[in-house]
Amino acid sequence: xxxxxxxxxxxxxxxxxxxxxxxxxxxxxxxxxxxxxxxxxxxxxxxxxxxxxxxxxxxxxxxxxxxxxxxxxxxxxxxxxxxxxxxxxxxxxxxxxxxxxxxxxxxxxxxxxxxxxxxxxxxxxxxxxxxxxxxxxxxxxxxxxxxxxxxxxxxxxxxxxxxxxxxxxxxxxxxxxxxxxxxxxxxxxxxxxxxxxxxxxxxxxxxxxxxxxxxxxxxxxxxxxxxxxxxxxxxxxxxxxxxxxxxxxxxxxxxxxxxxxxxxxxxxxxxxxxxxxxxxxxxxxxxxxxxxxxxxxxxxxxxxxxxxxxxxxxxxxxxxxxxxxxxxxxxxxxxxxxxxxxxxxxxxxxxxxxxxxxxxxxxxxxxxxxxxxxxxxxxxx
Amino acid sequence: xxxxxxxxxxxxxxxxxxxxxxxxxxxxxxxxxxxxxxxxxxxxxxxxxxxxxxxxxxxxxxxxxxxxxxxxxxxxxxxxxxxxxxxxxxxxxxxxxxxxxxxxxxxxxxxxxxxxxxxxxxxxxxxxxxxxxxxxxxxxxxxxxxxxxxxxxxxxxxxxxxxxxxxxxxxxxxxxxxxxxxxxxxxxxxxxxxxxxxxxxxxxxxxxxxxxxxxxxxxxxxxxxxxxxxxxxxxxxxxxxxxxxxxxxxxxxxxxxxxxxxxxxxxxxxxxxxxxxxxxxxxxxxxxxxxxxxxxxxxxxxxxxxxxxxxxxxxxxxxxxxxxxxxxxxxxxxxxxxxxxxxxxxxxxxxxxxxxxxxxxxxxxxxxxxxxxxxxxxxxxxxxx
Amino acid sequence: xxxxxxxxxxxxxxxxxxxxxxxxxxxxxxxxxxxxxxxxxxxxxxxxxxxxxxxxxxxxxxxxxxxxxxxxxxxxxxxxxxxxxxxxxxxxxxxxxxxxxxxxxxxxxxxxxxxxxxxxxxxxxxxxxxxxxxxxxxxxxxxxxxxxxxxxxx
Numbered sequence: 001x002x003x004x005x006x007x008x009x010x011x012x013x014x015x016x017x018x019x020x021x022x023x024x025x026x027x028x029x030x031x032x033x034x035x036x037x038x039x040x041x042x043x044x045x046x047x048x049x050x051x052x053x054x055x056x057x058x059x060x061x062x063x064x065x066x067x068x069x070x071x072x073x074x075x076x077x078x079x080x081x082x083x084x085x086x087x088x089x090x091x092x093x094x095x096x097x098x099x100x101x102x103x104x105x106x107x108x109x110x111x112x113x114x115x116x117x118x119x120x121x122x123x124x125x126x127x128x129x130x131x132x133x134x135x136x137x138x139x140x141x142x143x144x145x146x147x148x149x150x151x152x153x154x155x156x157x158x159x160x161x162x163x164x165x166x167x168x169x170x171x172x173x174x175x176x177x178x179x180x181x182x183x184x185x186x187x188x189x190x191x192x193x194x195x196x197x198x199x200x201x202x203x204x205x206x207x208x209x210x211x212x213x214x215x216x217x218x219x220x221x222x223x224x225x226x227x228x229x230x231x232x233x234x235x236x237x238x239x240x241x242x243x244x245x246x247x248x249x250x251x252x253x254x255x256x257x258x259x260x261x262x263x264x265x266x267x268x269x270x271x272x273x274x275x276x277x278x279x280x281x282x283x284x285x286x287x288x289x290x291x292x293x294x295x296x297x298x299x300x301x302x303x304x305x306x307x308x309x310x311x312x313x314x315x316x317x318x319x320x321x322x323x324x325x326x327x328x329x330x331x332x333x334x335x336x337x338x339x340x341x342x343x344x345x346x347x348x349x350x351x352x353x354x355x356x357x358x359x360x361x362x363x364x365x366x367x368x369x370x371x372x373x374x375x376x377x378x379x380x381x
Numbered sequence: 382x383x384x385x386x387x388x389x390x391x392x393x394x395x396x397x398x399x400x401x402x403x404x405x406x407x408x409x410x411x412x413x414x415x416x417x418x419x420x421x422x423x424x425x426x427x428x429x430x431x432x433x434x435x436x437x438x439x440x441x442x443x444x445x446x447x448x449x450x451x452x453x454x455x456x457x458x459x460x461x462x463x464x465x466x467x468x469x470x471x472x473x474x475x476x477x478x479x480x481x482x483x484x485x486x487x488x489x490x491x492x493x494x495x496x497x498x499x500x501x502x503x504x505x506x507x508x509x510x511x512x513x514x515x516x517x518x519x520x521x522x523x524x525x526x527x528x529x530x531x532x533x534x535x536x537x538x539x540x541x542x543x544x545x546x547x548x549x550x551x552x553x554x555x556x557x558x559x560x561x562x563x564x565x566x567x568x569x570x571x572x573x574x575x576x577x578x579x580x581x582x583x584x585x586x587x588x589x590x591x592x593x594x595x596x597x598x599x600x601x602x603x604x605x606x607x608x609x610x611x612x613x614x615x616x617x618x619x620x621x622x623x624x625x626x627x628x629x630x631x632x633x634x635x636x637x638x639x640x641x642x643x644x645x646x647x648x649x650x651x652x653x654x655x656x657x658x659x660x661x662x663x664x665x666x667x668x669x670x671x672x673x674x675x676x677x678x679x680x681x682x683x684x685x686x687x688x689x690x691x692x693x694x695x696x697x698x699x700x701x702x703x704x705x706x707x708x709x710x711x712x713x714x715x716x717x718x719x720x721x722x723x724x725x726x727x728x729x730x731x732x733x734x735x736x737x738x739x740x741x742x743x744x745x746x747x748x749x750x751x752x753x754x755x756x757x758x759x760x761x762x763x764x765x766x
Numbered sequence: 767x768x769x770x771x772x773x774x775x776x777x778x779x780x781x782x783x784x785x786x787x788x789x790x791x792x793x794x795x796x797x798x799x800x801x802x803x804x805x806x807x808x809x810x811x812x813x814x815x816x817x818x819x820x821x822x823x824x825x826x827x828x829x830x831x832x833x834x835x836x837x838x839x840x841x842x843x844x845x846x847x848x849x850x851x852x853x854x855x856x857x858x859x860x861x862x863x864x865x866x867x868x869x870x871x872x873x874x875x876x877x878x879x880x881x882x883x884x885x886x887x888x889x890x891x892x893x894x895x896x897x898x899x900x901x902x903x904x905x906x907x908x909x910x911x912x913x914x915x916x917x918x919x920x
């Protein structure tokens with residue numbers, strides 16, 4: 001397979017409510033930032049993939065809102081509905097299939113314009129489950145309980161994820177919630193759905209991110225040193241919660257296995273330098289780390305306490321502040337991707353980690369992490 | 382190295398106005414099983430799945446995740462693409478890139494819709510901008526009526542010209558056991574049917590349907606082992622040119638013109654009228670069948686009515702259009718574009734049974750939707766260079 | 767935001783989309799719900815190839831991809847696999863249920879998969895993973911998942 005690289009990234013600030021901006025305004029900002037970052041004009045872009053959700057946007061054909069602002073009016077364009085990592089995956093295939101050399105991928109969401117409980121309740125099966133009134137928060141709370149029961153991970157360990165990530169956000173001017181908090185603050189915050197407190201949960205935010213993915217034949221032509229996609233894989237678990245072992249993420253384990261093989265990684269614990277992992281809720285950072293083999297089973301909480309995942313730790317996780325510090329759904333995976341790209345370039349400013357040659361980007365789709373997408377990015381081809 | 386891509390199998394449900402006997406997943410499963418059967422493959426042979434529908438027609442969020450029992454996506458890579466009415470073609474194009482990139486050898490593509498589960502017009506209206514367009518927009522038909530009016534004013538066409546297209550497609554549907562509406566209509570019946578929005582009569586437009594379609598694409602490394610005479614994808618194009626209703630050039634489909642010009646250039650087609658053998662056009666209403674084949678470059682502006690009245694687009698004519706009966710006979714919106722692709726593939730592969738056009742070398746399929754958007758695919762019997 | 771908008775207050779246009787739905791349950795779910803409504807019995811389908819019993823019942827086995835034609839009775843008693851308690855009155859929670867609301871994933875005896883439903887007649891702090899519960903059927907049953915009112919401790 002030919003290689004592709006990320007040659008430009010652009011992200012808006014993540015905010016609780018961008019009241020003065022429409023979807024198109026956010027896309028305009030992110031796209032222009034990405035073009036400027038890459039040293040490209042819109043004419044250098046061969047085709048566009050937007051990522052959006054009809055549900056979160058409250059409009060069917062949600063991609064219509066951002067097409068023009070993304071420069072797609074007279075170009076080939078498509079739309080992925082799912083996390084930004086899935087959009088980036090599709091954009092990558094379009095740069096590799098022979099039709100196009102450069103693909104602009106955007107992802108957006110305005111959480112401030114949605115009633116998230118009703119939107120995520122619609123992910124439940126309408127015939128057997130929806131009427132019970134669960135949503136993403138209660139679904140993930142149920143999974144957190146299951147994970148904690150199996151691995152004996154404690155509420156204090158969960159809280160520590162929040163402390164770390166909000167603290168990391170202090171160094172990231174684009175994040176929504178930089179905060180200096182303690183474990184006690186998290187445990188005393190309002191209990192939303194057992195066992196998740198308010199500070200265990202990410203906010204639902206507004207934001208738009210864009211990345212530019214190029215075929216290897218043109219990747220070095222522009223302003224930035226290319227950040228290479230050495231591997232990508234995604235996989236979905238069963239849909240009904242009752243069909244799954246909620247304390248495990250089989251699909252993530254499978255996707256991780258495939259992506260390590262694709263990238264030639266034999267020992268992920270040693271070979272991954274930096275990671276941005278989908279932390280919509282605190283327990284998820286720990287659970288996904290274990291399920292993707294970056295940490296031994298049931299050990300993530302303990303290693304977190306030892307400081308292993310701090311910015312100056314063995315494996316910095318969510319140095320950008322993660323989604324806990326700002327979570328525009330759908331765009332999320334592209335923010336994570338932009339953060340890892342910046343790390344690898346040495347361009348992450350305040351939250352730059354010391355060693356960043358190989359990075360991992362992770363995104364999630366569906367309830368309780370049903371579907372996962374993992375990228376391995378590298379300085380070298 | 383990018384790979385050449387071919388369609389090696391297709392399957393679709395027998396489309397109906399409503400299917401009370403199955404829920405959405407079960408409907409999807411029917412099409413998937415038929416496509417696997419057509420390609421003589423098992424679910425374990427599929428490397429990835431692309432699925433699409435229009436969310437607001439069924440009210441299901443994260444459809445890729447929800448569908449896995451029916452689509453076969455459990456423990457596989459599955460991704461959802463959605464672009465409104467063009468979705469069916471968009472997912473086919475998606476499969477093409479997934480295989481063409483070299484990532485996957487065999488990709489299953491699914492388009493589906495259970496339009497009977499919701500208020501179609503209510504859902505379509507949410508596509509348009511809530512501040513500028515939504516309050517004055519009255520569903521798809523009003524927009525199409527504006528286009529038809531503009532074309533009639535510009536080129537002197539008439540309601541009869543539109544009706545002739547309906548008569549053609551409804552006749553073609555008689556050869557297609559999968560079509561929903563299988564009853565011929567006469568010119569007089571079309572013109573006498575209730576006026577919905579001037580000049581569109583009831584029998585000028587598509588029904589709404591429950592249906593699913595599945596197509597399997599494979600890379601050149603394995604395609605001919607699966608299917609000795611597969612349908613090669615020669616090229617794709619898409620233009621989603623407009624966001625606001627007032628932006629469009631009414632009476633001309635700019636997205637079709639731009640997209641097809643790109644496609645002919647890419648594929649080396651100099652005279653589409655001569656070189657195409659069959660067209661499966663996403664034509665949700667009769668007048669589209671006049672306007673859009675001009676924008677495709679089959680005939681010049683204003684020439685379509687004559688071309689069609691002369692029988693050129695009927696079965697047995699120079700360039701048959703919609704041998705399947707097209708969208709006027711069947712319209713499960715998220716599936717419709719993919720059905721066009723599957724029907725074009727069947728024509729190339731010689732699997733179109735009663736509706737087969739003889740000696741098909743090149744076939745064209747398209748998707749239409751959104752704010753005057755068009756997606757399209759060129760299919761060919763020979764392997765592209 | 768650029769300078770030309772200085773001093774202009776952003777307008778917020780409030781609106782709601784209203785798209786009502788009626789989902790076809792299909793023959794399989796219909797049979798399940800009619801049995802639930804009329805006989806107060808919980809049933810599932812069994813795959814002839816892998817012998818798995820599915821609740822909710824599936825028309826086609828998701829692993830084997832073959833049609834499940836065999837229906838089996840499932841006990842109305844089972845084990846709690848996991849649970850959560852909503853403390854905030856989320857918008858999705860039906861109006862007749864007030865927080866704290868407890869949902870459980872319950873593996874009924876005879877089924878290989880678990881089902882989601884409410885746990886009630888128990889204080890949230892007393893719910894334990896592994897506890898045994900039993901279905902309580904609603905008085906007025908209409909052929910939907912709330913024909914079971916909740917599961918109570920055994």
